[in-house]
Each structure stands twice: as C-alpha cells, then as structure tokens.
Amino acid sequence: MLIKDISKYAGQEFEVKGWLYNKRSSGSIAFLELRDGSGFVQAVVVKAGVGEETWANAEKLTQESSLIVKGKVSKHPKQEGVFELQVSDIQVAQIAEEYPITKKEHGPDFLLDNRHLWLRSKKQWAIQRVRDIVISAIYDYFHEKSFIKIDTPIITPNACEGATTLFGIQYFDEGEVFLSQSGQLYLEAAVMSVGRGFDFGPTFRAEKSKTKRHLTEFWMMDAEAAFVEHNENMDIQEGMIKFIIKRCLEKCQEELTILERNQEPLKKLLNLPFVRLTYSEAMEKLHSLGSDIKFGEDLGNDDEGLLTQNSDVPVFIHKWPKSIKPFYMKRDSANPDLVLNDDLIGIEGAGEIIGGSQREDDYEVLKAEIEKEGLKGPEYQWYLDLRKYGSVPHSGFGLGLERTVGWMCGAQHIRETIPFPRLINRVRP
Numbered sequence: 001m002l003i004k005d006i007s008k009y010a011g012q013e014f015e016v017k018g019w020l021y022n023k024r025s026s027g028s029i030a031f032l033e034l035r036d037g038s039g040f041v042q043a044v045v046v047k048a049g050v051g052e053e054t055w056a057n058a059e060k061l062t063q064e065s066s067l068i069v070k071g072k073v074s075k076h077p078k079q080e081g082v083f084e085l086q087v088s089d090i091q092v093a094q095i096a097e098e099y100p101i102t103k104k105e106h107g108p109d110f111l112l113d114n115r116h117l118w119l120r121s122k123k124q125w126a127i128q129r130v131r132d133i134v135i136s137a138i139y140d141y142f143h144e145k146s147f148i149k150i151d152t153p154i155i156t157p158n159a160c161e162g163a164t165t166l167f168g169i170q171y172f173d174e175g176e177v178f179l180s181q182s183g184q185l186y187l188e189a190a191v192m193s194v195g196r197g198f199d200f201g202p203t204f205r206a207e208k209s210k211t212k213r214h215l216t217e218f219w220m221m222d223a224e225a226a227f228v229e230h231n232e233n234m235d236i237q238e239g240m241i242k243f244i245i246k247r248c249l250e251k252c253q254e255e256l257t258i259l260e261r262n263q264e265p266l267k268k269l270l271n272l273p274f275v276r277l278t279y280s281e282a283m284e285k286l287h288s289l290g291s292d293i294k295f296g297e298d299l300g301n302d303d304e305g306l307l308t309q310n311s312d313v314p315v316f317i318h319k320w321p322k323s324i325k326p327f328y329m330k331r332d333s334a335n336p337d338l339v340l341n342d343d344l345i346g347i348e349g350a351g352e353i354i355g356g357s358q359r360e361d362d363y364e365v366l367k368a369e370i371e372k373e374g375l376k377g378p379e380y381q382w383y384l385d386l387r388k389y390g391s392v393p394h395s396g397f398g399l400g401l402e403r404t405v406g407w408m409c410g411a412q413h414i415r416e417t418i419p420f421p422r423l424i425n426r427v428r429p
C-alpha cells in the first residue's frame with residue numbers, strides 16, 4: 001500500500017510504512033503528517049479512540065521517526081479530493097534523534113552539508129520526482145521518433161568540448177585520460193550504425209564558474225541522427241522540449257503545486273513556435289536593448305536574459321561565428337565564417353538548456369580543424385574515419401538535464417535538481 005493510491009481505499013483499512021514528517025497535538029488529538037516516499041498524508045489520532053500504547057507512541061514521535069501506522073481512510077472534512085487516515089495503531093520502528101532540518105529557515109551551506117537529510121524535505125522530494133518524469137519523457141520522445149539508446153563511454157582519451165575544462169585521471173600504463181564532457185563524438189560513430197541514437201549519462205566539466213547554472217558533474221542527454229540537417233535538428237529539439245513540458249504538466253501536478261510553480265508560462269508555450277534568431281540578429285537585438293556585446297563574443301547571462309525577457313517561448317540562437325565554436329561544427333555554405341549550430345535559451349531565466357549543431361562531414365575539412373585546434377591527431381583518427389566510410393550529413397545536440405529540471409521546477413539554483421551536487425567548492429556528502 002502506498003500513499004499515492006490512498007483514494008482507492010476510501011472507507012477501508014490502510015497501512016502506511018514510512019516516516020513522521022510533521023506533528024501537531026492538542027493533548028487529546030494528534031495530527032501526524034506521514035510520508036512514505038510516494039506521497040504525504042495526514043493521520044488523525046484521537047486519544048479517546050485508541051489504546052494507551054498507541055497514544056503514548058503518538059506522543060513520543062519525533063520528526064523523521066520511522067513507523068508503521070494503521071487506520072481507516074476517510075475523506076478530509078474540508079478539502080475536496082483529499083483523504084486522511086483515522087489511526088487505530090502505531091508501531092514505532094525507530095524514534096529519530098533531534099532532526100537537524102526543522103521548519104525554520106536554514107542557509108544554503110547548512111542545507112547542502114546536510115544534503116543526505118535535506119533530500120527528505122517536501123520541495124526536494126518534489127524536485128527529484130520531476131527529474132524522474134523529465135528523464136522518462138526524454139526516453140519516450142526519442143523512442144517515438146525511432147532513436148535508440150546508445151551508451152557512450154565516460155572514460156575517454158579525447159576532448160569533445162575544449163581542453164580547458166577536462167578532468168584528468170591516471171589510467172594504468174596509458175597515462176592521463178579524461179572524464180567525458182559529452183558523449184557526442186562516440187554517438188556520431190554509433191548512429192552510422194543505428195541511424196538515430198541518444199545517450200544519457202553523467203558528464204564532467206572542470207569549470208571554474210560559480211553560477212546558478214554550473215555543476216562540475218551534470219547529466220547530459222546527447223542525441224544524434226544521420227541525414228538530419230540544421231533546421232530539422234532544431235525541429236527535433238523544439239519537439240522534445242514541448243514533449244517534456246507536456247509530460248510534466250500531465251504527471252507532476254502535486255509536485256509543481258508543492259513547488260509553487262506558476263504553470264501558465266509552461267502551458268502557453270506549448271502551442272507557439274519557438275523563436276529562431278541568427279547570431280547576427282541576436283547581436284542587433286542586443287545592441288538595440290543597450291548591450292555593448294561585440295560580434296564574435298559568447299553570450300553572457302545578461303545577454304541571454306535580454307534576448308528572452310519578453311518572450312513567451314524559448315529562443316534558438318543559431319549560426320554562430322566559427323571562431324568561438326568547437327572543431328566539429330559544420331560551416332554554413334552561405335557564409336563560411338559561421339557554423340550550422342544552435343543554442344536554445346529557455347525562458348524565465350532558465351539560460352542555455354541545449355547546445356547543438358550539424359557536424360562537419362568532410363574528411364579533409366575536419367582534419368584541418370582538428371589540427372588547427374591543436375588536438376592530438378591519433379585520438380581523433382577513429383572520428384575522422386567516420387568521414388571516410390560512407391560519410392553523411394548528420395546533426396545532433398545535447399540537453400543539460402539539471403537546467404531543464406530547474407526550469408520546470410522554477411528552482412533558483414540547479415544544485416537542487418541533482419541529488420548530490422558537485423560544485424567547484426563542494427564534493428560532499
């Protein structure tokens with residue numbers, strides 16, 4: 001029996017195996033808020049209506065004590081559709097010591113030091129459940145679109161996203177290798193076998209950024225498809241984001257309510273096309289809004305904010321200058337100084353949630369780019385091979401899971417969206 005199913009037991013006996021989340025008692029009646037992982041329920045203990053031992057147990061329960069509670073399911077006297085438990089028996093599994101996380105406000109460092117306990121708080125519980133729904137939505141979207149799941153390696157001898165953010169590890173006699181920044185390069189190889197694929201796993205960046213949107217370990221979903229070109233690549237991304245949002249609105253009503261998430265902006269964008277601005281158009285817009293960004297510079301937080309501030313929909317910024325983008329991106333034949341890439345900027349301050357591009361598919365051009373970036377030739381020979389044996393136009397993108405979940409939840413900082421965040425100044429617990 002799980003609390004999430006309690007409505008099916010109206011009028012019947014029910015058993016909750018879980019923890020005490022909160023308690024109020026007047027001396028003759030106690031209201032216990034119980035949680036079992038699947039949900040929360042109020043349990044009512046009436047002193048005159050239960051045995052002495054059960055009342056004594058109710059009295060001694062402390063926050064987060066573990067217990068088994070039996071009783072009859074009844075309708076909440078005031079709240080429509082809400083059920084509660086009229087308690088007949090309480091068995092205590094363990095009386096918890098004084099719990100460090102109480103109802104009072106705690107600072108972020110204290111909460112992060114106690115992340116192993118903080119995870120039990122209602123909002124944190126809700127965020128992890130939204131994360132689970134986002135993950136399963138991604139799998140479902142890609143399977144519907146005939147992409148298959150491909151597992152790419154985490155230990156790799158090459159760099160996908162620039163050598164400056166690599167985490168190195170000592171690998172037996174091989175010397176230094178790295179933790180993956182993105183499975184993209186391996187996924188490109190795999191889709192030349194399976195046509196369309198996606199991976200989903202932890203990725204690592206030794207980024208010295210202390211922003212609300214940077215983790216050193218985060219989860220990325222890379223997708224890749226043969227014979228897909230730049231515009232279709234953006235269509236697939238837009239479809240995926242709408243699919244995720246729709247799923248969250250369907251499946252996460254309780255969670256979004258706990259998180260006090262205003263759902264209107266999410267609902268609204270479902271029926272609207274996303275805005276697509278070229279990098280040049282974005283520059284013009286930024287200048288007209290007073291930004292002093294120069295052509296050829298990356299967009300900062302503030303620029304992303306300006307570009308989306310009055311937008312009901314996420315904004316694609318596409319066709320960036322080649323000079324600030326990685327070696328694998330294909331040049332735009334109409335202007336070889338630009339590449340066929342896109343960043344998708346979410347609304348409501350979500351920031352860049354996707355980075356994608358069409359890939360260079362010409363052997364000689366790609367080889368020259370790899371050399372120009374000073375990357376170690378031999379580690380990329382297998383990648384170049386893909387351009388030797390049946391090369392095809394192909395494109396893909398990577399979605400940051402934590403930024404997406406943060407946006408869905410309206411979370412202030414993405415560190416709350418991963419169970420145990422790794423930040424530049426935090427590896428514990």
Ligand code: 4AD
Nearest residue numbers: 182184214215218222352353354355396397398400
């Ligand atoms: O834009 P990025 O760097 O793109 C790639 O890694 C490509 N190889 C993906 C591909 O084409 N298959 O990263 C993709 C996304 C970003 O848009 C962002 O959402 C997230 O990953 N991301 C981070 N999330 C949290 N912390 C960080 N340090 C992140 N760096 C990137």
Ligand code: MG
Nearest residue numbers: 343352354355
């Ligand atoms: Mg990016």
